[in-house]
Amino acid sequence: MFQRPIVLFIRKTWFLGAIITLLILLIGAGSLRLNSVFSSDLKNKIIVIDPGHGGADPGAQNSGLKEKDINLDISLRLRKVLESKGCKVILTREVDKDFFLPGFVQGRMAKRAELNQRINLASKNNADLFISVHTNSFPRRNTYGMETYYHLKSATGKALAELIQEQLTRLQSDNKRKAKAGDYYLINQTKMPAVIVEVGFISNPRERKLLLSNSYRDLIAEAIGTGIDQYFKDFPLGVREIVQTVSSQEGPPSAGNDTYKLYFLNSDLESLVPEDRQICQSVWAKLNLTQKANLILGELLKGPQGVTNTRTLALKTKILSLTIQKGIATINLSKDIQDDFPGGALEEDMTIKSIVWSMTQIPGINGVRILINGEFGDTIGGHIFLDHTFSTQPLNEVN
Ligand SMILES: [Zn+2]
Incomplete structure (x- = not known):
């Protein structure tokens, strides 16, 4: 009479233990599956990489080095990195070419038409992201540092730019530059989250030397790739777009009497x-x-x-x-x-x-x-179009 309950008790504990073990296993498997869902997010993504400038447009130039060539080489490396993560990658150009319309290389509308070709390619392919790769130059040799731009009103662009910039800064620990909003045509006009990555200054001797080395170009490509990877991990459902109003930046103080x-x-x-x-x-x-x-x-x-x-x-x-x-x-x-x-x-x-x-x-x-030269809507260097009224304060009408 005494035995039975004990046996029953033992059986119950065994049964409970088995159920708990099974539950733990199930939960474990579940979370594994969840993880793999997140990490495979990158797999179905279509990413357009745009090597800035090209062909008749060299971009920034410094002592024989042309921006267009560095942009292309780093973009090709970035393609490899992203393809290894399972992305579908489309390059706007794979060789040294431009997108000027035939007979339409000069004149105020030429560069805009050229950039529109790149933007249209991304739209036609339903790209998830648009990454434009550029290189900087500046008259003062001591200016250096990689930086990433997004459109002021794009929350997704901002999130993406910050994650890429974070990775780039790991390569360059003394780089104080942050992801920044910029008034650039490419990121103004693209419908999908878009950033411009400026990979460094060819005018700075130290950065120029680094930019000429294959291993450094690989590191940049990997950093951008890791930033993109992180973006899809952090925001598997995308970022809610919040249309920000232009921050009421303080304008310059008025000219005084003296x-x-x-x-x-x-x-x-x-x-x-x-x-x-x-x-x-x-x-x-x-x-x-x-x-x-x-x-x-x-x-x-x-x-x-x-x-x-x-x-x-x-x-x-x-x-x-x-x-x-x-x-x-x-x-x-x-x-x-x-x-x-x-x-x-x-x-x-x-x-x-x-x-x-x-x-x-x-x-x-x-x-x-x-x-x-009397024409409205032209551009100084091909990144910003002079087709609107500029002000330090938001203007009501801009025509
Ligand atoms: Zn450029």
């Missing part, structure tokens, strides 16, 4: 630095708005006085005309601003900002339109 400011570049290309210029009261008081704007722009063209600052406009650039209507200054500059522009995307952005900041400090000027 001085006005000219905005130049500092050597790390991170920001614009103001240089004060004295106002000659007896002259200034007699000038109308247009004459004041002409005077300040003329001084900006002359370049900086501070030895650590760098000019933002090509030396030979001339003001062809300057008019002001309803608070918008329309500045018509000679083609030298384009022909003698040696830099990359970042310098182009800073060039435009230096004009806008220097102009909008004048009370009565709220926005700037920049024409090249």
Whole structure:
């Protein structure tokens, strides 16, 4: 009589143990399956890699080195990395070529049409991501550092850019650059999350030497690949797009009674630095708005006085005309601003900002339109199109 319950008890414990073991196994298997679902996310993805520039458009140039060649080589390496992770990769170009329409290499619409071909390729193929690879150059040799750009209003672009930048910074521990929003045509126009990766400065001796080595190019490709991998792991369902309003960035302080400011570049290309210029009261008081704007722009063209600052406009650039209507200054500059522009995307952005900041400090000027040789919608270096009014404050209407 005493035995039975004991036996039963033993049997029950065994049974319970078996069930628990089975449960643990099931849960384990389940989580394994879950993991493999996440890690295989990359497998079905279509990624368009766009090696910047090419063919008739060399991009930034420095002592015989052309941006287009580095962009292509790193893109080909990135393709290998992504294909090994199971992605479907499409390159906008696999050789040294451009996408200018036949007989349409010059002129203000040529570069836009060229970039549209790249954007259309990504749309046609329903790409999940668009990665444009570029290389930087800057007149000051000590400027260096990789950086990644996203469109200001794209939460997905921002998430992707931050993850790529994090990986790139591991290669370059002294690189303080962060992922940044940029007003670049490619990332403005693409429908899918898009970033521009600037892999470094060919104008910096140390970075240039690294960029010439195969092993360093492989490391860059792997870093970008790891960033993309991480993006799909962190956001398997995508990132909720939040349309941000343009942050109400503070504009330049108004010109005072005694001085006005000219905005130049500092050597790390991170920001614009103001240089004060004295106002000659007896002259200034007699000038109308247009004459004041002409005077300040003329001084900006002359370049900086501070030895650590760098000019933002090509030396030979001339003001062809300057008019002001309803608070918008329309500045018509000679083609030298384009022909003698040696830099990359970042310098182009800073060039435009230096004009806008220097102009909008004048009370009565709220926005700037920049024409090249009388034409609206052209571009200085092929990354930003001058087809809208630029301002430090959000403008209601931009036509
Ligand atoms: Zn470029």
